[in-house]
Amino acid sequence: LAKTTQPISMDSYEGQEVNITCSHNNIATNDYITWYQQFPSQGPRFIIQGYKTKVTNEVASLFIPADRKSSTLSLPRVSLSDTAVYYCLVARRNNFNKFYFGSGTKLNVKP
């Protein structure tokens, strides 16, 4: 599966929009891009997935350019409770979904 690269950490302030970019240069045709959120001492939680273009749900938006070699997770108007680690994964979509996590991006939201 394609390796992902994302910033180690980011700082933001409450009320701002946060964009976290992930690169996955070797993504394959059958791969989906998936993002997870993890709070300390908890298991990761699924946020959003996409294949191409833009996907939006009640929590976030995911932007994927045509070449699919990168993706951007957008969190609108973050709050202190959004302080967490965010993982970008490339998941192979088939009967045996495989999820490999990288190091993630530690987002620190300040008041």
Place this chain on the structure above:
Amino acid sequence: EAEVAQSPRYKITEKSQAVAFWCDPISGHATLYWYRQILGQGPELLVQFQDESVVDDSQLPKDRFSAERLKGVDSTLKIQPAELGDSAMYLCASSLPGQGNTEAFFGQGTRLTVV
């Protein structure tokens, strides 16, 4: 809301002892994963089951770790003997694989401390 159940939440064991973790996935989820997460790092996939069959255990240290899912429902991960470097969070996850679905549901994890 259905959840992945794991027990125990915390475990302290001495080096060279045996330790076991239990996971009950969401009902109907055929795929079950065990991950190990060392503090400050991302989760590392140890083993993946599809029903009762192992489909990926390439990262499982097989000399000391074993995993089973006998009836294709709940699962047990065992370490024998435990080493100091095994101190980590052990996470279980399950998913309902299907076309276009890459969502896995994680349990709260078991925090293992080896002393």
